[in-house]
Amino acid sequence: MREAAFVKQNKDKWAAFENVLNHKAQMPPDELSDLYIEITDHLSYAKTFYPGSNTEFYLNSLASQAHQKIYKTKRESKNRIVSFWKTEFPTMFYGHRRELLISFLVFSFFVAVGAFSSANEGNFVRSILGDGYVNMTLENIEKGDPMAVYKEQGAFNMFLGITINNIKVAIYAFAFGIFLGIGTLMILLRNGIMLGSFQYFFYEKELLWESVRTVWIHGTIEISVIIIAGCAGLVLANGMLFPGTYTRLESFKRGTKNGLKIMISTVPFFIVAGFLEGFVTRHTEMPDWLALTIILGSLALVVFYYVIYPCQLNKKMQYEPNTVH
Numbered sequence: 001m002r003e004a005a006f007v008k009q010n011k012d013k014w015a016a017f018e019n020v021l022n023h024k025a026q027m028p029p030d031e032l033s034d035l036y037i038e039i040t041d042h043l044s045y046a047k048t049f050y051p052g053s054n055t056e057f058y059l060n061s062l063a064s065q066a067h068q069k070i071y072k073t074k075r076e077s078k079n080r081i082v083s084f085w086k087t088e089f090p091t092m093f094y095g096h097r098r099e100l101l102i103s104f105l106v107f108s109f110f111v112a113v114g115a116f117s118s119a120n121e122g123n124f125v126r127s128i129l130g131d132g133y134v135n136m137t138l139e140n141i142e143k144g145d146p147m148a149v150y151k152e153q154g155a156f157n158m159f160l161g162i163t164i165n166n167i168k169v170a171i172y173a174f175a176f177g178i179f180l181g182i183g184t185l186m187i188l189l190r191n192g193i194m195l196g197s198f199q200y201f202f203y204e205k206e207l208l209w210e211s212v213r214t215v216w217i218h219g220t221i222e223i224s225v226i227i228i229a230g231c232a233g234l235v236l237a238n239g240m241l242f243p244g245t246y247t248r249l250e251s252f253k254r255g256t257k258n259g260l261k262i263m264i265s266t267v268p269f270f271i272v273a274g275f276l277e278g279f280v281t282r283h284t285e286m287p288d289w290l291a292l293t294i295i296l297g298s299l300a301l302v303v304f305y306y307v308i309y310p311c312q313l314n315k316k317m318q319y320e321p322n323t324v325h
Contacts, residue, residue: 003050007245010042014062014245021065036066040317054244057095061254063317064091089265091317092258094310096235103230106185107192107223114196118204128197137201146207147214150282159278166222166270170229174263177233180241184233191226213291214284218277220298225266225273228306232262269302 001009017035020026043059050056093100117124126134140148153161169191176183202211239255246254280294 001049003053003055006042006045006050007055011245013038014042014059017066018062021062036063039063039066052098054242058245060095060314061092064095084261085265087313089261090305090310090313092261093265093306094314096231096258096262097307097310099234099238100228100231100306103184103188103227103234107188107227107230110189110192111196111199114193114198115200115203116196117193118197118200125197125201128194129201134201141205141207145284146202146205146210147281147284150214150277150284155278155282157278158282159274162218162277163271163274166226166273167267170226170232170263170266170270173226173229174232174236174259177236177259178240179237181234181237184230184237187233188227188230191223195223213288213295214281216295217281217291217298218273220295221269221273221276221302224299224302224306225269228262228266232259232266235259235262272298 013035017032017039020032039059040063043056043063046053046056046059114128118128136149137146140146145151150158169187173184173187176187198215199208199211202208236255236259239251239253239258240248243251276294276298
């Protein structure tokens with residue numbers, strides 16, 4: 001069946017189900033449960049025959065919302081904050097895997113561009129990082145402490161300043177998505193090129209490992225969450241550009257709402273990154289094994305919460321209807 005015919009055949013059921021979820025209509029519990037099962041069947045069909053389509057995304061969103069309302073037991077936590085991070089956000093974020101992948105690939109590409117440009121253009125690093133930073137770092141290298149910049153400011157002030165700055169960058173990456181996604185891509189470009197130039201600078205000075213084992217203590221979460229904020233900006237842009245089965249205004253509202261949820265989810269991670277940069281990164285004397293443990297642990301946390309855990313919840317959500325009687 002063509003996707004358009006599939007949508008036309010079932011859109012009235014989907015609209016009725018959505019109205020119940022949004023408290024615009026009522027439906028007997030048994031009938032609602034049966035319709036939910038039918039919706040999940042439609043979702044499975046869409047995943048099989050229209051993978052990556054707006055129809056799949058729309059049905060996944062409906063099923064995710066319904067899962068929260070129908071199969072939530074009385075023993076489940078009533079704490080709104082806990083439920084947001086535990087179930088609401090991951091099930092929503094699963095539908096935006098494509099935007100996350102695009103954000104990651106764009107950022108990685110510009111990291112490579114930054115490194116390549118630094119290797120082939122002598123003044124490129126200075127034009128990106130600034131003469132002040134480069135000269136200061138060269139002085140620190142001569143003094144035998146290339147990472148001394150992380151020790152010059154008080155730990156708490158550094159933590160506070162870095163956290164606020166990182167959140168500001170993330171907000172820009174999200175908000176600039178309103179410019180059809182181009183603004184978000186420019187933020188990813190700028191930060192990717194800076195990172196590539198920064199790492200090549202230390203590679204050229206034969207200090208790549210020293211920079212990696214120090215900077216990535218906080219940078220693993222910091223960079224990862226900037227990519228996720230880029231994903232939020234692309235979600236906003238996608239809502240404007242590709243409304244699918246919604247009106248363009250409704251699609252824009254949904255894109256904005258989901259993008260904001262993604263942004264909210266990043267705040268604790270930015271606080272952790274700021275804490276690490278302010279209080280931990282400065283201890284450049286720490287053994288390599290400890291630095292690697294922090295780096296790999298941070299990476300595992302981000303990958304689990306934003307990639308693995310949403311997939312696990314989605315699979316669980318698909319199988320649960322089969323247990324309903």
